[in-house]
Amino acid sequence: MSRNQLDDKIKRARRSLRSSRAKGTAVGAQAQATLDTLLARQNSQAPISRLPYELLRKILVHSVVHVYHEPGISTKLLRWTAISHVCRYWREISLDCVEVWTRLLFRSPELTQMMISRSKTALIHINASLIARFPRPARTRLEAVQLALQRSEKIRSIDLEAPYEAMRKLVGVMRLPAPNLHWLSLCVHPYFGSFTRWNLPTNLFNGQVPNLRRLRVRGYDIHRDSPLFTPNLTHLEVDLYKRSVSTLSIRQLLSLLERFPRLEGLVLKGVITVADDSEALELPHLASLHIEDTLSHCIQLTDVLRFPPEARVMLDCTAAPTGPSIDWHPLFSVIANRLGYPERVDPFHSMQVWAEEQLVRLRLWLSEDIDDRYAAWGEWSPPKIAISVTVASLSQFLHAAFESFPLHGLRSLSLAPPAQSAQDWAGWKLTTQDWMAFFLLMPSLQTVRVRSVAERHLVEALLPRRSHPTTKGKSEICLLGLEMIILDQVMIDGGFDSIFMDQLSRYLVARAALGSPIKELHFRNCMVGQQTIKRVGEHVDKVLRTELPESSPQVLVDEGGFWDRRTALFGDAREG
DSSP: OOOHHHHHHHHHHHHHHHHHHHTTOOTTHHHHHHHHHHHHHHHHHHHGGSSSSHHHHHHHHHHHHHHHTTTTTOOOOOOOEEESOOHHHHHHHHHHHHHGGGGOOOHHHHHHHHHHHEEEEEOEEEEOOTTTSSSSSSHHHHHHHHHHHHHHEEEEEEEEEOHHHHHHHHHHTTTTTTOOEEEEEEEEHHHHTOOSOOOTTGGGGGGGGTTEEEEESSSSSSSOOOHHHHHTTTTTEEOOOOOSSSOOOOHHHHHHHHOOOOOOOOESSSSOBBOOOOOEEOTTTEEEEEEEHHHHHHHHHHHHHEEEEOOEEEEEEEEEOOTTTTTOOOHHHHHHHHHHTOOOOOOOOEEEEEEEEEEEEEEEEETTTOOOOGGGGGGGOOOOOOEEEOSSHHHHHHHHHHHEEEEEEEEEEEHHHHOOOGOOOTTTTOOHHHHHHHHHTOTOOOEEEEEEEEOOEEEEHSSBBBGGGGTTOOOOOOOOTEEEEEEEEESSSSSSSHHHHHHHHHHHHHHHHTTTOOOEEEEOOBOHHHHHHHHHHTSSSSEEOOOOOOOTTTTOOOOGGSTTTGGGGTTTTTOO
């Protein structure tokens, strides 16, 4: 049968199926079976079905691993199990490929048991969320997860999120030794269910997890003598949701961390309750540090940790003082000292300042870390330094940052002011003089990005001005090295930002008159008309209007790089 003949038969079979459904006749099942047979024959003739066995097997495994650890897995529960029904060739490959069945699904206990059986002797992965938004009955999913947890000798990774009551039942199943368990993540969801008990049992897996490498505990108090704290840990995250009933001092925390000489990733949220004097602790392999605590605890804990200057540091400072005379130098200085600044001369490449009302996020990248000119806002690589803190004066905060870090080599500045409704926050408003002073500290700036709200004072600081007698009446213009301006989600033609566009046009005209026009002007997700583009395009080498997603659905949500799913879940020889 030729390809055209097969296509015609499929069309007729589909029409017959629609007709039988519309009439409510009893031949619908027969029509569906005929269509399935024809589709299977069509699939067997597709070019991908004629690929060599080993190549097709690798493609299937790669797809399974990638989909399984995407956010929102509940919406694609059976996406890859359907491959065993495409054609006989694919079914033969999928049934023979145990890696396809090791990433368990929990639609029903029967499906989970089937996948465990097909995984044969291979180690299995458990990734499940039992919070209320999932459509399947909670009891069915809970029973399926419990069934998988009973096979503790086969488990390589566990990633569970559930309300307290459901998590208590799951933890109760974890009684037998888990000699092959490498990764364990237990997250008690803070918004579902009531909390009646907070301590994680000390007899998990009968205290036998000799190969545990990565441990994440959220919402549970965990005893310092827990057998989960093995000396082989390379990644540790403890998040108590600020509900801890125990007391932990910095000295006690350092005593605990001292037991993990191979630690590479450390995330601590709301762990410290008592500040005290402690001796410094060396963590020679630490590559990523994330602390969420009060400002004073963040400073104290960062100060007593010693780690390589190549590490990434993220501090979320809560309960920070909000007075106008806060000195931010201690915060920046302790980070600079731990990372070897100012002795190190590596200049930062990119700076991002993101404000949400009075909460400011400052992110810094080194030159070798990121080229953000063509990257969507939410898809940049992890920063070298990330600080989140409540401030009363953004100008004072940024001045302290410029005085503490080597920012003279910045080539990219990204700015996200607070929303229009929050513009009455006086602390955000940087004056034209503030921007002029900052631009003098960034002589190498090449890219400026403004997101959501037009920052008029920034553009006004770029305008030509006669500022010194030596100019002899000629206008000076700063940042002659600026090559690209990106406006991201700024409403240009809505009437709100006409002053901003007038100032920007004046700057573009002045640059063109000096023989050094801006090379690229980007309007990303902006409400901008053709007349505006034509008006500014006369003075710019290139004007681009693009509609880009704020973030790609293919990007994995992996805060702090804890799981490192892009590489580790395909099989990491170091941890195997």
